[in-house]
Amino acid sequence: MAKTILVTGGAGYIGSHTVLQLLLGGFKTVVVDNLDNSSEVAVDRVRELAREFGKNLSFHKVDLRDKPALDKLFSSITFDAVIHFAGLKAVGESVQKPLLYYNNNLIGTITLLEVMAAHGCKKLVFSSSATVYGWPKVVPCTEDFPLVAANPYGRTKLFIEEIARDIYRSDSDWKIILLRYFNPVGAHPSGHIGEDPRGIPNNLMPFVQQVAVGRRQALTVFGTDYNTKDGTGVRDYIHVVDLADGHIAALHKLDEDKIGCEVYNLGTGKGTSVLEMVAAFESASGKKIPLVTSGRRPGDAEVVYASTEKAERELNWKAQYSIDDMCRDQWNWASKNPFGYDTSDSTT
Ligand code: NAD
Numbered sequence: 233m234a235k236t237i238l239v240t241g242g243a244g245y246i247g248s249h250t251v252l253q254l255l256l257g258g259f260k261t262v263v264v265d266n267l268d269n270s271s272e273v274a275v276d277r278v279r280e281l282a283r284e285f286g287k288n289l290s291f292h293k294v295d296l297r298d299k300p301a302l303d304k305l306f307s308s309i310t311f312d313a314v315i316h317f318a319g320l321k322a323v324g325e326s327v328q329k330p331l332l333y334y335n336n337n338l339i340g341t342i343t344l345l346e347v348m349a350a351h352g353c354k355k356l357v358f359s360s361s362a363t364v365y366g367w368p369k370v371v372p373c374t375e376d377f378p379l380v381a382a383n384p385y386g387r388t389k390l391f392i393e394e395i396a397r398d399i400y401r402s403d404s405d406w407k408i409i410l411l412r413y414f415n416p417v418g419a420h421p422s423g424h425i426g427e428d429p430r431g432i433p434n435n436l437m438p439f440v441q442q443v444a445v446g447r448r449q450a451l452t453v454f455g456t457d458y459n460t461k462d463g464t465g466v467r468d469y470i471h472v473v474d475l476a477d478g479h480i481a482a483l484h485k486l487d488e489d490k491i492g493c494e495v496y497n498l499g500t501g502k503g504t505s506v507l508e509m510v511a512a513f514e515s516a517s518g519k520k521i522p523l524v525t526s527g528r529r530p531g532d533a534e535v536v537y538a539s540t541e542k543a544e545r546e547l548n549w550k551a552q553y554s555i556d557d558m559c560r561d562q563w564n565w566a567s568k569n570p571f572g573y574d575t576s577d578s579t580t
C-alpha cells in the first residue's frame with residue numbers, strides 16, 4: 233500500500249521539489265499551505281511533472297494555525313508521516329517583526345504537533361537550518377556543534393528543534409528527523425518549478441537570477457574582506473533536487489525501529505565563495521552579472537559548510553549535483569519564468 237505523506241508548505245520552493253520526488257517515488261502526497269509565500273501554480277506544475285502519479289497529489293489551502301481545519305484533515309486522511317516545511321524564512325524581516333515569526337513558525341508547529349499527537353501520527357521530518365550553527369569556529373559543521381540563534385528566524389528553528397527533542401523525551405513513540413539544510417539553490421531540471429521569492433530576494437542566488445533576467449541592475453556583494461580565498465563569504469550550496477531526495481531518505485529512516493529524535497545536515501560538504509558562484513552562474517547563463525561591493529552584511533558568518541558524514545552513513549544519501557548543475561538549472565528556470573509563477577507582474 234502506498235504511504236500517505238502530509239507536506240506542510242508544499243507549495244513553496246523546497247516543498248514543491250520534494251512533493252514531486254515523493255510522487256515519483258510512489259507516495260501519496262497531501263499538501264497544506266496558506267500560500268503566504270507561494271503560488272498554487274507550483275502545485276499544478278508539480279502535478280503535471282509527475283504525469284501518471286499526479287493523481288496522488290491533493291492540495292488544501294490551510295493555515296497551520298487553523299487547528300479545526302487541520303483536525304478535520306487528519307480526521308479524513310490517515311497520514312503515515314508529516315514533512316513540515318511551512319514557515320516564514322526571511323532573516324531581515326524576522327528582526328523587524330519577531331512576533332510575526334514567533335506566531336507563525338512556533339504556533340504553526342505546535343498546532344501541527346498537537347493535531348498529529350491527537351490522531352496518533354508520530355512520524356515527523358522537520359526543516360531546520362544551518363543557521364543554528366551561527367558563526368562556526370571551525371568547519372565542516374558536525375551535528376554535535378553548539379547551537380546558537382543569530383536572529384528571531386534562527387531562534388524559531390532552535391526552539392522547534394528543542395520542542396521536538398522534548399516531545400520525544402516525553403513519549404518515545406515519536407520518531408523525528410530534524411534536517412539542517414545548508415544553502416538550497418537551483419531548480420528542477422525541467423525548468424518548470426523553481427524559487428520565486430516575493431519582493432527583494434534576501435538570498436544570493438535568487439538575487440543573481442533577477443539581475444540576469446534584467447529585474448535588478450547589479451548584485452551587491454556583502455563583504456570582500458573575509459579571510460577566504462577571494463575575500464567573499466563561503467557557503468555550502470546544495471541543489472534543491474538533492475535536498476528533496478534527502479527527505480525521501482529521511483522518510484525511509486523513519487521506518488527503522490529505533491530512531492528517536494535525530495538530526496542530520498543536508499549539504500554537499502563543499503564551500504563556494506560568492507564570487508565563485510557568480511562566475512559559475514555567468515558561465516551557465518552567458519549573462520554578465522554587474523557587481524557592486526559593499527561592507528559585510530550584519531550577522532553574516534565567514535565560512536559555513538557541512539560535514540555530510542552522518543547523513544551519508546545513516547540516511548544512505550549523498551548530494552549528486554555540482555555547482556555548475558545548480559547554476560544551469562537555476563538559469564533554465566529563470567529564463568523560462570523570468571517573473572516566477574506570476575505571468576502578470578513585471579514590476580517588482
Ligand atoms: P518557502 O517560503 O518557499 O516555503 C514555505 C511555505 O510555507 C510557503 O509556501 C508558505 O506559503 C508556507 N507557509 C508559511 N507559513 C505557513 C502557515 N502558517 N501555514 C501554512 N503554510 C505556511 O520556503 P522554502 O525555501 O521552501 O523553505 C522551506 C522550509 O525550509 C522553511 O521552514 C525554511 O525555514 C527552511 N529552510 C529554508 C532554507 C532556504 O534557504 N530556502 C534554508 C534552511 C531552512
Ligand code: UDP
Pocket residue numbers: 415434435436437439451452453454455464465466467506529532533
Ligand atoms: N550575499 C551577497 N549579496 C546578496 C545576498 C547574499 O553578497 O545580495 C552573500 C552573503 O553575504 C553570504 C552569501 O552570499 O556570504 C550567501 O548568502 P545567503 O543570504 O544566500 O545565505 P546565508 O548567508 O543565509 O547562508
